Amino acid sequence: MSDPKTFFLDEEEIPFEEGQTIIQAALSAGKYIPHLCYHPEFKPHGSCKLCTVRIDSRTVTTEDGQTVKIPGRAAASCTTPAQAGQHVESEVPEILDLRRTLVQMLLVEGNHYCPSCEKSGKCMLQGLAYDLGVMDPHFPQYFSKREVDASHPDILLDFNRCILCELCVRASAEVDKKNVFALSGRGNTKHLICNSESGKLGDTNLAATDKAANVCPVGVILHKRHGFEVPYGQRRFDRAPISDNPAQYAPVKEQV
Amino acid sequence: MNAPLPKRKLKVATTSLAGCFGCHMSFLDIDERILDLVELVEFDRSPITDIKHCSPDCDLGIIEGGVCNAENVHVLHEFRKNCKILIAMGACAINGGLPAQRNSLDIRDILAAVYARPGRGVHIPNDPEIPLLLNEVHPLHEVVRIDYFLPGCPPSGDAIWKFLTDLLAGRTPTLGHGLIHYD
Numbered sequence: 001m002s003d004p005k006t007f008f009l010d011e012e013e014i015p016f017e018e019g020q021t022i023i024q025a026a027l028s029a030g031k032y033i034p035h036l037c038y039h040p041e042f043k044p045h046g047s048c049k050l051c052t053v054r055i056d057s058r059t060v061t062t063e064d065g066q067t068v069k070i071p072g073r074a075a076a077s078c079t080t081p082a083q084a085g086q087h088v089e090s091e092v093p094e095i096l097d098l099r100r101t102l103v104q105m106l107l108v109e110g111n112h113y114c115p116s117c118e119k120s121g122k123c124m125l126q127g128l129a130y131d132l133g134v135m136d137p138h139f140p141q142y143f144s145k146r147e148v149d150a151s152h153p154d155i156l157l158d159f160n161r162c163i164l165c166e167l168c169v170r171a172s173a174e175v176d177k178k179n180v181f182a183l184s185g186r187g188n189t190k191h192l193i194c195n196s197e198s199g200k201l202g203d204t205n206l207a208a209t210d211k212a213a214n215v216c217p218v219g220v221i222l223h224k225r226h227g228f229e230v231p232y233g234q235r236r237f238d239r240a241p242i243s244d245n246p247a248q249y250a251p252v253k254e255q256v
Numbered sequence: 257m258n259a260p261l262p263k264r265k266l267k268v269a270t271t272s273l274a275g276c277f278g279c280h281m282s283f284l285d286i287d288e289r290i291l292d293l294v295e296l297v298e299f300d301r302s303p304i305t306d307i308k309h310c311s312p313d314c315d316l317g318i319i320e321g322g323v324c325n326a327e328n329v330h331v332l333h334e335f336r337k338n339c340k341i342l343i344a345m346g347a348c349a350i351n352g353g354l355p356a357q358r359n360s361l362d363i364r365d366i367l368a369a370v371y372a373r374p375g376r377g378v379h380i381p382n383d384p385e386i387p388l389l390l391n392e393v394h395p396l397h398e399v400v401r402i403d404y405f406l407p408g409c410p411p412s413g414d415a416i417w418k419f420l421t422d423l424l425a426g427r428t429p430t431l432g433h434g435l436i437h438y439d
C-alpha cells in the first residue's frame with residue numbers, strides 16, 4: 001500500500017489512483033471538467049480539447065520586484081496522467097475563454113439549429129455552451145453542406161451536427177465489435193462514414209440497441225419514431241446545468 | 257452639489273428581418289413589467305409604433321431574424337447607422353436559424369419547387385416590388401457589427417427582461433442557467 005496520492009485542481013486537493021488521468025480523478029472526486037470526446041467507458045481520444053487545463057504555472061519575481069506569472073503547459077486533461085503534487089488550473093478565465101472559443105468554433109462549423117434538433121435539451125455541446133455562457137457564435141457561420149442518412153429502419157443520421165468525437169466509432173469497435181462507423185478525410189473534409197459497400201447505414205448490421213447507437217453526445221445518431229418526448233423546460237439541461245452532477249461522468253470502478 | 261442630470265429616456269428601435277415575429281411576441285411576455293420599461297425607454301421604429309424609419313439618434317436597436325433578402329440588408333444597415341447599440345435577438349439573428357436551413361439547397365431549385373410545381377403554374381414571382389432573395393440566409397454579425405447577442409428561439413420574456421435591465425443598468429448582460437437557451 002502506498003500513501004494516497006494527491007494533486008491540486010484550482011487549489012483544491014484531489015486524490016487519485018496510479019494510472020488515472022486528471023479528468024478521471026477530478027470526476028471521481030466530484031469536480032467537473034468540461035469534455036465532449038471523453039467518456040468514462042472508453043479509451044481517451046483527446047480530440048475535442050474542451051477538457052484543456054493548465055499545468056504547473058509559476059509565479060516568479062523579477063529583478064525589479066515585479067511578480068510575473070509564467071503560464072504552465074496547456075494539456076488535455078483526459079489524456080494527461082495525474083501526478084502527485086501538480087497544480088492544475090481549470091476554472092480560470094483564460095481556460096474558460098479558450099473553451100468558449102472551441103465551443104463557438106464547433107457551433108459554426110456544423111449546422112446547429114437547436115430549435116429543430118431532437119437532441120436539444122440533452123445535448124452535451126449545447127449543455128456546455130450554456131454552462132460557459134456562450135451568447136454568440138463570434139465566427140462567420142460555415143454553412144457546410146452535409147447529408148442526412150435515413151436508410152436504416154430504426155436509426156437516422158444527421159451528419160450536420162457531427163463533432164467528430166469518435167464516441168460512436170469507439171463504441172462500435174470496442175463494445176459492439178461491429179466497426180460500423182469510422183472517420184474519413186482530413187481537415188475540414190473530415191467526416192463520419194458508415195462501413196458498408198453502399199456507405200449507407202441501412203446496409204450495416206447496426207442495431208438500435210447497440211452501444212454505438214446510444215452514445216452520441218449531440219444530435220447525429222437519432223432513434224426514429226422518438227422525438228421531442230420530454231417537454232421543454234423539463235429536459236436534462238433545462239433542469240440542471242451540465243456541470244451539476246459530475247458523478248454521472250465518473251469512471252466506473254473496476255470490481256476486484 | 258451638482259443638480260442631478262435630467263433623465264432622458266433611451267430611444268429603442270426594433271424590427272423583424274427573416275424571422276417569424278416570435279421574438280417580438282416573446283418581448284410582450286415581459287407582461288406588466290413593460291410599464292417599468294416605458295419609464296426608461298421610448299419606442300422609435302417598431303411594430304408598436306409603426307414608424308417606418310428609425311430616427312438618427314436611437315440608443316438601442318433590437319433586431320429579430322436573419323438576413324435573407326436585399327431589403328433585410330438595407331434595413332440592417334439603416335439600424336446600424338442610426339442606433340448606438342445593436343442587439344441580435346433570437347436564433348435566426350444569431351446563426352440564421354431555421355430559415356438558414358435552405359442554405360444547403362440551390363435557390364433556383366427552391367423557387368421552382370415552390371412556384372413552378374405541376375398544378376401550380378410556372379410563374380416565379382418577379383415583381384420589382386418584391387425584394388430580391390439572397391442565395392443564402394445570413395446571421396446579422398456577418399453583415400454589420402453587432403454589439404450584443406440574446407439567444408433563444410425565442411428568448412423567454414424573463415430572459416429578455418434580464419438582458420434589458422442588465423443593459424439599462426450599465427452591466428454586461430448575462431443569462432444564467434435556465435435563461436440561456438438556444439431553443
Ligand code: SF4
Pocket residue numbers: 111112113114115117118119120121123124125126161218219220438
Ligand atoms: S446537436 Fe446540440 S448544439 Fe447541435 S443542433 Fe442539436 S442540440 Fe443544438
Ligand code: SF4
Pocket residue numbers: 161162163164165166167168169192215216217218220221
Ligand atoms: S456521430 Fe456522434 S458520436 Fe459519432 S463522431 Fe459524430 S458526434 Fe461523435
Ligand code: FES
Pocket residue numbers: 034035036037038045046047048049050051052076077078079
Ligand atoms: S475530452 Fe479531452 S480532448 Fe475531448
